[in-house]
Amino acid sequence: MILILEADLGEQSPIFRQLLTHLRGLAGIQFRVHREQGAEQVLNEIYLIGDTKQLRVEDMEALPGVEKAIRVSREYRMLGRHTGDQRTHGFEYNGVRFSQDNLHVFAGLCAVDTPEHVEQMLRALQDNGQVCARMGAYKPRTSPYAFQGHGKACLPWVFDLAGKYGIRVIAMEILHESHMDEIREALEMTGHPTGVMLQIGTRNTQNFALLKAVGRQQALPVLLKRGFGITLEESLNAAEYLASEGNTKVIFGLRGMKSNLGDPHRNFVDFAQVPVVKRLTRMPVCIDPSHSVGSRDAGPDGIMDIFHVAAQGVVAGANMVLVDFHPDPMTALVDGPQALLLKELPWFLEDVRLAREVYEERRLLATAQADMVESDS
Ligand code: PEP
Ligand code: MN
Numbered sequence: 001m002i003l004i005l006e007a008d009l010g011e012q013s014p015i016f017r018q019l020l021t022h023l024r025g026l027a028g029i030q031f032r033v034h035r036e037q038g039a040e041q042v043l044n045e046i047y048l049i050g051d052t053k054q055l056r057v058e059d060m061e062a063l064p065g066v067e068k069a070i071r072v073s074r075e076y077r078m079l080g081r082h083t084g085d086q087r088t089h090g091f092e093y094n095g096v097r098f099s100q101d102n103l104h105v106f107a108g109l110c111a112v113d114t115p116e117h118v119e120q121m122l123r124a125l126q127d128n129g130q131v132c133a134r135m136g137a138y139k140p141r142t143s144p145y146a147f148q149g150h151g152k153a154c155l156p157w158v159f160d161l162a163g164k165y166g167i168r169v170i171a172m173e174i175l176h177e178s179h180m181d182e183i184r185e186a187l188e189m190t191g192h193p194t195g196v197m198l199q200i201g202t203r204n205t206q207n208f209a210l211l212k213a214v215g216r217q218q219a220l221p222v223l224l225k226r227g228f229g230i231t232l233e234e235s236l237n238a239a240e241y242l243a244s245e246g247n248t249k250v251i252f253g254l255r256g257m258k259s260n261l262g263d264p265h266r267n268f269v270d271f272a273q274v275p276v277v278k279r280l281t282r283m284p285v286c287i288d289p290s291h292s293v294g295s296r297d298a299g300p301d302g303i304m305d306i307f308h309v310a311a312q313g314v315v316a317g318a319n320m321v322l323v324d325f326h327p328d329p330m331t332a333l334v335d336g337p338q339a340l341l342l343k344e345l346p347w348f349l350e351d352v353r354l355a356r357e358v359y360e361e362r363r364l365l366a367t368a369q370a371d372m373v374e375s376d377s
Contacts, residue, residue, distance in 0.1 A: 001052040002077070003060060004068040004087065005044040011035075015065040016044075022063060023048070029055070034078070036248065047077065076236055078243035079250060079281045089282030091249040093221045094168045094195030096131060098251060098284045103319055103356050105349060106171045108134035110290070110324045111147065111334035112154045115161065120327040122165035124342045128349055131168045134322055138175050139334055140203050147333040151179075155186035163193020171223055171322060173199040177213035184219070197221045202228045202255055202291075205238045215245025223286055223322070225253040232273060236281060251320055252283045254313070256292030265305065266294025266338070271313035278317060286320035287313035290338045306340065307351050314355035315362070321352060 009016055011033070023031050028051035036043040048055070052071075060069035070082050090099025098104070108121055112135050125133055135158055139149035162170055174180050183196050198220050204210055205227035214222055222242055226235035235252075242250050254274065256267025269292045277285045289310040298304045310321055326332045326339035340348060 001048040001055060001057075001060065001072060002070045002082070003046040003048065003063075003066050004070070005046065005065050006067045007041045007043065009044055009065050011044070013065075019046075019063055019065045026055070027051075034246070034248075075233075076240045076281055078248060079236075079240055079283055081280065081282055087282070090284060091221065093197070093249060096168050096195075098221070098249075098319065100278050100282065100284050100317075100319055102284075103314065103321070103352075104132050104169075105130060105321045105323065105352060106132045106134045106169075106286075107321075107323045107325045107340075107345060107348070108170075109136065109326055110134075110332070110339065111136040111139050112150055112158055113331070113333050115157055117327050118158055119161050119165075120342065121325060122161055122167055124325075124327075124345050125167065126165040128345055130349075131166060132171070133162065133167045133169075134171045134199075134324070135162075136173055136334070138173055138179050140173070140175055140201055141334075149334075152182040152186070155183060156190050159186060159190045159194050163190070167194050169195045169197050171197045171199050173201050174210075174214075175201075175204065177210060180214060180217070180220070184217075195220075197223050197251070199223045199225070199253075201225050205235055206230065208238075208241060211238060211241035212245050215242035215247045218247050218249070221249035221251065222247060223251045223253050223320075225255050225288070226270070228256070228258040228267065232276065236277070239281070239283060250283055251286050252277050252281065253286040253288055253320075253322065254292075254318075255288040255322075264295075264297070265292060267292050269293070269309050269312075271309060271316060271318070274313055274316040274318050284319035285317070286322055287318045288322040289313065290322070290324035290335070290340075294338050296338065296340070303351075304340075306338070307348065310348070311351060311355040314352055315359050317359055317363075323348065 030049050032047045034045045057069045070085050072082050112118055137149050137154050138151055198214055202225045224239050239250050239252055254270050256269050259268040262268025271287050274285050289306045293305045293309055296304055324335055324339045327342050329336040329339040332339055
């Protein structure tokens, strides 16, 4: 059960203390306080675990300081949607709002290579009005002999360049908790010219020690990619690990499933699950058309499959698009064959905008339909 407390109820207030004393007296119940810093106010929530069946929602709502009690109806206690749960979702990070209601494109290099390429990419993003980017410094590679990413060494100049071109959030994969510390130190050292969204890749979706470590910090938001060979439920539980440790600033990423049934795509595109994740949880949903498709192949209509699947995800309500670009894909050190060209950036963004417009219209249509059904009954 979740108790949502009255807004701005300080932890030092007598009402808050009285409430905790009461909860401590409940047999078989443990609890945990979670503090959510919203745009305008601080929201305190208390998660009750244990024998909560014995508790009545009305009794809990009658307690001083409690605004609402929600019986948790699903497995994803913190990130899930529960019956009667009207809590707002989403979060703000470094001036950018992320929620199930909006959309951001994170275009950029799969792997950071040279300062020239990074600068060309970031300049193109700024020229096209973008404030988010993707930049891989730590790369999980199948072969130990393949380029592993520049790691810590590139962070200061990547962050400085991002700041120079007005990039507010960079999605950057980490493979180990020490990488998170390196990122935080480099941000500190460079004076926070930009922000970082920590990305946990598909190979680490169930690296529980990493999830716990990343979840223990709340400064940086997290993009968790689904595991390529596990069920959606298992991946959503992985996201819950982050939240259960304290970090609820989580975006869930769909990136395709490893299966020959998706051939000739690199992965079996799973963007039909965008609305499923939005229904089951309060997380914004990201799609990665580049790692799903894996090539620049186009249909007879001249539209690349990467564009097609991105549009399919956006038309279904996706909130973030992570997509590979490179100024010179022939020299890219990782994933050159799936990279879009800088001159294709305005085209891609316009295609995404069109798909989003269609989604907005579909949403209005659905609302009008629901109103009609209600007025008929
Ligand atoms: C990536 O986004 O660079 C990446 C490696 O993705 P995934 O974990 O989905 O393979
Ligand atoms: Mn890649």
